[in-house]
Each structure stands twice: as structure tokens, then as C-alpha cells.
Amino acid sequence: MLQQKIPATVITGFLGAGKTTIIRNMLMNAGGKKIALIINEFGDLGVDGDVLKGCGTDNCTEDDIIELTNGCICCTVADDFVPTMQKLLDRDVKPDHIVIETSGLALPQPLVAAFNWPDIRTRVTVDGVVTVVDSAAVAAGRFADDHDAVAAQRAEDDNLDHESPIEELFEDQLTCADLIVLNKTDLLDAERIAAVRAEVTGRTSRKPSLIEAKNGEVPSIVLLGIGASTEDDIDNRKSHHELEHEALHASGEDHDHHHDHDEFESFVLKLGEIKDPADFIDRLKPVIEKHDILRLKGFIDVPGKPMRLVIQAVGTRVESYFDRPWTSGDKRETRLVVIGLHEWDFASVVEDVQAAAG
Numbered sequence: 001m002l003q004q005k006i007p008a009t010v011i012t013g014f015l016g017a018g019k020t021t022i023i024r025n026m027l028m029n030a031g032g033k034k035i036a037l038i039i040n041e042f043g044d045l046g047v048d049g050d051v052l053k054g055c056g057t058d059n060c061t062e063d064d065i066i067e068l069t070n071g072c073i074c075c076t077v078a079d080d081f082v083p084t085m086q087k088l089l090d091r092d093v094k095p096d097h098i099v100i101e102t103s104g105l106a107l108p109q110p111l112v113a114a115f116n117w118p119d120i121r122t123r124v125t126v127d128g129v130v131t132v133v134d135s136a137a138v139a140a141g142r143f144a145d146d147h148d149a150v151a152a153q154r155a156e157d158d159n160l161d162h163e164s165p166i167e168e169l170f171e172d173q174l175t176c177a178d179l180i181v182l183n184k185t186d187l188l189d190a191e192r193i194a195a196v197r198a199e200v201t202g203r204t205s206r207k208p209s210l211i212e213a214k215n216g217e218v219p220s221i222v223l224l225g226i227g228a229s230t231e232d233d234i235d236n237r238k239s240h241h242e243l244e245h246e247a248l249h250a251s252g253e254d255h256d257h258h259h260d261h262d263e264f265e266s267f268v269l270k271l272g273e274i275k276d277p278a279d280f281i282d283r284l285k286p287v288i289e290k291h292d293i294l295r296l297k298g299f300i301d302v303p304g305k306p307m308r309l310v311i312q313a314v315g316t317r318v319e320s321y322f323d324r325p326w327t328s329g330d331k332r333e334t335r336l337v338v339i340g341l342h343e344w345d346f347a348s349v350v351e352d353v354q355a356a357a358g
């Protein structure tokens with residue numbers, strides 16, 4: 001009898017777009033489906049996996065959540081992703097559906113290509129690539145760099161073959177999509193949503209389905225069961241890097257231009273107790289702005305509180321909430337992962353975040 005392939009959904013999208021929030025909602029509404037999650041994060045602190053483990057649903061237990069924290073999934077396909085997938089597929093009790101959350105800085109293309117590896121291809125198929133978009137960030141011009149400035153830089157520097165790293169990555173993630181979710185529409189009025197829709201549509205030559213969502217609420221029936229077999233169509237979804245490489249190759253030039261994440265950096269900062277988190281957040285916002293911190297998240301130790309406080313910053317929009325009590329297995333301390341662009345003044349970022357904590 002022909003073995004039925006297990007469907008796998010890839011959830012991608014830039015830092016803080018709402019991938020984990022969408023997955024959390026999906027887990028609460030997955031019906032009877034047994035879901036396995038593979039979670040990949042940029043930065044050495046597994047916040048997303050930890051937040052999702054806190055959901056405690058029967059259809060996805062802690063054992064079904066696998067964290068890949070050795071770097072971006074697109075760069076560790078052979079060493080990390082494929083062996084993880086093989087182990088998952090070798091389990092006695094197989095999942096009905098696999099959901100993979102990429103880091104916000106990952107290119108989905110190499111990950112999808114891994115589904116064509118012989119031992120994987122026969123057992124699992126990409127049900128769809130879902131690209132989550134932070135509509136508020138698009139409306140604020142986060143992904144639209146100053147094209148005149150880039151053109152001027154190019155005129156001065158022949159080696160500048162890129163758009164900005166953020167813009168390029170954003171487009172690569174859109175190019176790979178079967179479904180684009182315009183998330184965070186609660187933060188925009190109808191006119192601005194229409195403008196975001198037009199901008200996003202204009203950034204990819206393909207025509208994936210597009211839906212709007214608030215608070216990461218996407219019906220599971222829309223999210224799971226797209227049936228795209230994306231791995232068969234990967235040649236139509238090439239990233240900027242792949243296209244540049246092909247163009248150079250065709251012109252007889254060759255170069256060692258592999259994708260890496262040199263443009264982005266992250267670090268984990270351990271701090272002591274924070275007595276007044278609201279004050280910390282107020283003082284953090286100008287620091288985020290000054291250093292253009294792209295993403296900051298983690299856990300805060302508030303003295304006297306039995307619960308740990310989760311902090312989530314996407315640009316200067318900062319949220320915090322108590323998610324669960326500290327347990328005996330936790331080291332009770334404030335730990336934050338901070339992600340920004342490579343050219344930042346690292347020492348000064350650390351100093352300013354520490355100063356905000358008091």
C-alpha cells in the first residue's frame with residue numbers, strides 16, 4: 001500500500017510578524033489533529049518554544065515541540081533540520097501534521113528544497129508556505145528603504161548588489177508563499193490596510209492567496225490543508241541570492257556568495273530583578289529607537305511575583321504579560337534576546353539596555 005505523505009506547513013515571516021501567535025491560536029483550534037512543531041529561532045534563547053509549551057494542549061504535548069536553536073534553519077538544513085525531521089518521521093506514533101516555524105531571518109527556500117531529499121520526499125510533503133506579515137510595520141515603511149539613497153550608494157560602490165538586507169529578506173519570504181497572512185490589521189484603518197495589501201502584492205511576481213488577520217487569528221482550516229506540494233514548485237520561487245548567483249554564473253563570473261546572516265546580530269542579556277517593569281519598558285523604548293533594535297524578547301524576574309513576566313518588543317511596540325509561575329526547573333533571572341543590524345555599536349546597546357533596567 002502506498003504510504004500517505006505527512007503534510008508539513010512552513011510558517012515564515014520577518015521578526016515579530018506574529019508567527020508564534022498564529023501557531024498558538026492554531027493549536028487551540030486544531031480539532032483532533034495531532035500536531036508536531038519544529039521551532040527555529042535566531043538568538044540563543046528559546047522564547048517561542050517556551051511560550052508554545054505553555055499552551056499545554058493535548059494535540060501537541062511538550063514532546064511534540066522540537067526546538068532548533070543552532071542558528072537559522074535555512075543555514076543548518078543538512079546538520080539540523082533533516083536529521084530532526086528523520087527522527088520525527090521514525091517515531092512509532094506519527095503526527096497528522098507537522099508545523100515548522102522558521103526564524104524571522106530565515107529564507108524559506110533552502111528549507112523547502114530539503115523536502116526533495118530522497119529520504120524526506122517519500123514520507124512528507126510541504127502542504128504550504130505561509131508568510132506572515134506585520135501590516136503595521138509595512139505601513140510604517142519598515143520594508144521600504146529609501147530607494148534613492150540605495151541608488152546613490154550603488155553609483156558609488158559597484159559591489160553593492162543588494163537592496164537593504166531587511167527589504168530583500170522580506171521579498172524572499174513573500175516570493176516563497178502559498179498563503180500570505182496580513183497580520184496585525186487591528187492596528188490599522190481600512191485605507192492603510194488597502195495600501196499594505198497593494199505594497200505586499202507588488203513585491204512578489206507570484207499570486208499567492210492573501211488574507212487579513214487580527215491577533216494572529218487564522219482559522220485552522222485555512223492554515224492547514226492547502227495541499228500545495230510546494231517542494232515541486234521551488235524553482236519558481238527563487239530568492240534574490242539564487243537569482244544573483246545564476247546571473248553571475250551565466251555571465252561567466254562565479255563567486256562564493258552563499259546566504260548568511262552577517263547583516264544581523266543577536267545577543268542574550270542576563271539582568272537581575274526588575275522591580276518596576278512598566279518603568280523599564282518606558283525607558284527601553286527610546287533605547288530601541290536609538291539603536292534600531294529590531295526585536296527584543298524574553299523573561300523578566302519581577303521581585304515578589306510568583307509568575308514570570310514575558311516581554312515582547314517589535315520595534316518600539318512593547319507588550320508584557322505574566323505567562324506562568326516560575327518552576328523549580330527555571331533559573332529565576334531576567335533574560336532578554338536582542339536582535340539588530342550588524343552595524344550597531346554593540347557595547348553601547350548593552351550599556352543602554354542595562355541602564356534602562358536600572
Ligand SMILES: Nc1nc2c(ncn2[C@@H]2O[C@H](COP(=O)(O)OP(=O)(O)OP(=O)(O)O)[C@@H](O)[C@H]2O)c(=O)[nH]1
Nearest residue numbers: 015016017018019020021104184214215216312319
Ligand atoms: N496588535 C497585534 N499584535 C500582535 C498580533 N499578532 C502578534 N502580535 C504581537 O506581536 C509580538 C510578536 O508576536 P510573535 O507571535 O512572537 O511574532 P513572531 O513572528 O513569532 O516573532 P519572532 O519569532 O521573534 O520572529 C507579540 O507581542 C504579539 O503579541 C496582531 O495581530 N495584532
